[in-house]
Amino acid sequence: MFRDIRRFKQALSKEECQEILVNEVRGVLSVLGDDDYPYGMPINHWYNPENGKIYFHAGPGGHREDAVKKHDKVSFCVYDSGYRKEDEWALNIKSVIAFGRISIVEDKEEAMNAIIGLSHKFTQDDEYIQDDINRNGNIVVCLCLTPEHITGKLVNES
16 A cells, blocks of 8 residues: 655664654644645654654644544654765755554543643643643644554655
């Protein structure tokens, strides 16, 4: 069903893919939007290595939520900041693409764990996080991407 990476020598291991999902803070979530146009949006995420799922938060309503309710198949692309080898201009970038199904998290405990996990990517200030949850937690929509296929590769831009 899913294609193999054509340049298999550039493929990242499962562990390298997970490392990128854990460490990078944002990527591009692509959904099928209005009138079936692709809709890609930059978005923060939290990858839970315990269950292998990727979580996002959003405000209620809007294009993203409508698209997810209409069609649950999505892709999510994350890439690192890259590096240059000494005396080379080309950037080397590791990227990961996850294909899967997304849904709105209805379980309050799962949603809260995801929101806290996502918040910890930006701050370790638990008091700030709890205050934010107290102020905005009742309006936050938590989304969960259950990956069906994950690939990663190292690309040299030369």
